[in-house]
Amino acid sequence: MEVLSRIIRKNGSILEIGSGSGEHGVAFQKRFPEIVWQTSDPDLIHRKSISSWIKYEELNNKMPQPITLNVENIPWKIPLKLVDSLQGIVSINMIHVARWTSTIALFRESGRLLNKGQYLILYGPFKICNKHTSLSNSLFDNSLKMQNELWGVRNLEEVSLEAEKNGFYQEDKISMPANNFSIIYRKLS
Numbered sequence: 001m002e003v004l005s006r007i008i009r010k011n012g013s014i015l016e017i018g019s020g021s022g023e024h025g026v027a028f029q030k031r032f033p034e035i036v037w038q039t040s041d042p043d044l045i046h047r048k049s050i051s052s053w054i055k056y057e058e059l060n061n062k063m064p065q066p067i068t069l070n071v072e073n074i075p076w077k078i079p080l081k082l083v084d085s086l087q088g089i090v091s092i093n094m095i096h097v098a099r100w101t102s103t104i105a106l107f108r109e110s111g112r113l114l115n116k117g118q119y120l121i122l123y124g125p126f127k128i129c130n131k132h133t134s135l136s137n138s139l140f141d142n143s144l145k146m147q148n149e150l151w152g153v154r155n156l157e158e159v160s161l162e163a164e165k166n167g168f169y170q171e172d173k174i175s176m177p178a179n180n181f182s183i184i185y186r187k188l189s
């Protein structure tokens, strides 16, 4: 929240990729009532959960229903109203539970949609210089790979290289609790 409150402008929309249950999404919408928090997920069960959270928190008049979005389905089909009002994209705990090609697609489409100065924020565990930052992250990485050999904690330098290929620079790397990081990428042009 604190990281977002430093970055979010008081207008427009934010697209959240891989919103999961939606619990974070509704919390962000409540914390930032001036903006529109647009959740998304490729999974129907998650989208139903997000809708339930929106209803439970009585945000129906403020917060749009989740959209179906798998980052690998390019070009993303997102409402024009959202494209026009977009100020940034946020993805929490997504890129390590998806194939590497999802990270590539995430930056490619974000680079196409966002304008100069706008941001893409990633939150989650990362390896730094190809090394885990904690034993727990290393064990977590192994457990991810046991579930799906294409998943895994990503190396920050490789992620940031994808960012650069698509017109972003890594503006900040903020240490978060439980050996996670918030990585702020800013569009250069």
Ligand SMILES: C[S@@+](CC[C@H](N)C(=O)[O-])C[C@H]1O[C@@H](n2cnc3c(N)ncnc32)[C@H](O)[C@@H]1O
Pocket (backbone or CB within 6 Å): 017, 018, 019, 020, 021, 024, 041, 042, 043, 046, 069, 070, 071, 072, 091, 092, 093, 094, 097, 098, 102
């Ligand atoms: C570990 S969950 C994180 C959910 C939520 N952001 C959180 O932190 O609680 C990962 C989410 O990423 C979504 N996801 C996986 N692959 C994706 C893809 N290719 N495109 C978009 N979302 C994806 C999953 O459906 C799931 O909801």
